[in-house]
Amino acid sequence: MHVFKFGGASVKDANSVKNVSNIIGLFPNQKTIIVISAMGKVTNLLEEIIHAYWNQETSLKTLFADFKKFHDQITNELGLKSKDFELKKQTIYQTFSDRLNQKPSKNYNYEYDQLVPFGEIMSTTIVASYLQTLRKDVQWLDAREVVRTTNLYREARVKWDLTSQAYIEKVHPFFKTDSVIVTQGFIGQTDEGMTTTLGREGSDFTAAIFAFIGNAKSVTIWKDVPGMLNADPRYFNGTVLLKKISFKEAVELAYYGASVIHPKTIQPLQNKDIPLYIKSFLKPTDAGTVIQASTEYDQEVPSYIFKENQILVSLTPKDFSFVAEDHLTEIFATLAKQHIRVNLMQNSAISFSFLMDEKHDINTLVENFNETYKVRYNSGLQLLTIRHFNDETINRLTVNKTTILTQKSREMARIILK
Numbered sequence: 001m002h003v004f005k006f007g008g009a010s011v012k013d014a015n016s017v018k019n020v021s022n023i024i025g026l027f028p029n030q031k032t033i034i035v036i037s038a039m040g041k042v043t044n045l046l047e048e049i050i051h052a053y054w055n056q057e058t059s060l061k062t063l064f065a066d067f068k069k070f071h072d073q074i075t076n077e078l079g080l081k082s083k084d085f086e087l088k089k090q091t092i093y094q095t096f097s098d099r100l101n102q103k104p105s106k107n108y109n110y111e112y113d114q115l116v117p118f119g120e121i122m123s124t125t126i127v128a129s130y131l132q133t134l135r136k137d138v139q140w141l142d143a144r145e146v147v148r149t150t151n152l153y154r155e156a157r158v159k160w161d162l163t164s165q166a167y168i169e170k171v172h173p174f175f176k177t178d179s180v181i182v183t184q185g186f187i188g189q190t191d192e193g194m195t196t197t198l199g200r201e202g203s204d205f206t207a208a209i210f211a212f213i214g215n216a217k218s219v220t221i222w223k224d225v226p227g228m229l230n231a232d233p234r235y236f237n238g239t240v241l242l243k244k245i246s247f248k249e250a251v252e253l254a255y256y257g258a259s260v261i262h263p264k265t266i267q268p269l270q271n272k273d274i275p276l277y278i279k280s281f282l283k284p285t286d287a288g289t290v291i292q293a294s295t296e297y298d299q300e301v302p303s304y305i306f307k308e309n310q311i312l313v314s315l316t317p318k319d320f321s322f323v324a325e326d327h328l329t330e331i332f333a334t335l336a337k338q339h340i341r342v343n344l345m346q347n348s349a350i351s352f353s354f355l356m357d358e359k360h361d362i363n364t365l366v367e368n369f370n371e372t373y374k375v376r377y378n379s380g381l382q383l384l385t386i387r388h389f390n391d392e393t394i395n396r397l398t399v400n401k402t403t404i405l406t407q408k409s410r411e412m413a414r415i416i417l418k
């Protein structure tokens with residue numbers, strides 16, 4: 001069995017869906033689980049819908065109409081006109097609309113997870129139905145029946161044992177008759193049957209979950225770039241394709257912001273030594289990148305990532321005590337409660353500084369620390385991470401910027417810039 005993952009960009013319109021079908025056609029007689037995200041930027045639209053729903057704004061109606069119009073246009077262009085398909089599509093719209101007509105509960109994250117999956121439900125219904133018009137071996141699978149999670153809404157954690165059990169029950173019977181399963185990325189389900197999500201851009205992780213549990217031979221993530229590059233081509237010219245890199249290298253790059261793959265994707269694949277291919281959906285026969293166990297090729301080229309919208313927070317104990325184990329334990333417990341991930345940290349005798357994403361609520365954070373610490377912060381920063389750095393790369397990337405802090409290890413330079 002192999003796993004393919006198609007993200008928003010690869011199913012953004014009718015021609016892209018046709019292209020997905022052509023790509024699958026390149027791999028005949030192969031048992032494949034196809035994990036698909038919401039089409040194009042639909043998850044962003046859904047976030048607007050959720051915001052309007054939560055605040056009971058009048059714009060909700062228009063936004064919901066936009067959701068329908070977008071998908072109607074694609075299905076028309078794909079020629080999906082059968083009664084069976086129309087019924088499926090209208091049932092999804094109706095279920096979504098009924099949900100929007102209910103009053104929201106008091107839990108925003110719960111409401112978010114009940115609504116945002118309509119993007120994935122819609123995209124997989126369209127792609128599976130289109131493929132079924134062309135071939136007989138395709139089945140649609142509700143990923144929630146397999147991916148079982150905790151109820152940490154918007155950041156749900158996978159319950160691996162239950163998921164494995166569900167995989168055997170739900171997926172094995174499909175593969176007795178069909179060779180292509182189309183399912184949703186990003187979504188799961190609690191023991192009580194509530195829908196959850198795995199975090200934004202979590203469909204790559206779904207692909208890794210299915211691969212791990214189903215002992216896949218490989219995972220391929222289809223992208224609008226030739227593979228994993230040494231920098232984001234949106235911001236840099238002359239980027240270089242990383243043809244073969246290790247799991248270790250990939251996880252470091254992804255963790256520090258190389259958004260081409262979700263950082264959680266690597267661990268399950270590394271654990272079972274399942275190779276991960278990143279390939280271009282525009283040039284599907286090109287080799288792309290393979291991420292695997294060997295570290296042999298990792299040193300070849302410096303790779304760099306800019307993480308924007310960073311805030312550097314410094315805590316100094318008001319009683320002038322040392323920042324040692326007791327303070328650190330307390331600081332990390334407070335950060336964990338606010339679900340804050342530390343992107344970089346540094347301490348001195350009487351201060352502890354950490355860098356985090358600006359999306360977190362700084363006022364709550366200040367309130368949480370105010371009693372014990374003097375809190376200072378500096379926003380609007382960038383974190384530059386360079387793996388396999390050299391002086392030339394550092395100088396080139398930091399020119400005309402103020403360096404606030406630099407940390408270097410043998411393999412990595414991390415620089416906070418303003």
Ligand SMILES: Nc1ncnc2c1ncn2[C@@H]1O[C@H](COP(=O)(O)OP(=O)(O)O)[C@@H](O)[C@H]1O
Pocket residue numbers: 006007008009010201223224225227228229230231232233234257258259260
């Ligand atoms: N190191 C990198 N190599 C390749 N692409 C990168 C890298 N870092 C960031 N990207 C960006 O990731 C994008 C693809 O990811 P994304 O837009 O999330 O795809 P999708 O949502 O279709 O899965 C590329 O268009 C590219 O701009």
Ligand SMILES: N[C@@H](CC(=O)OP(=O)(O)O)C(=O)O
Pocket residue numbers: 006007008009037038043044119185186199200201202203204
């Ligand atoms: N649709 C979800 C999940 C996802 O992974 O999407 P994509 O594969 O397009 O990054 C999101 O946008 O967050």
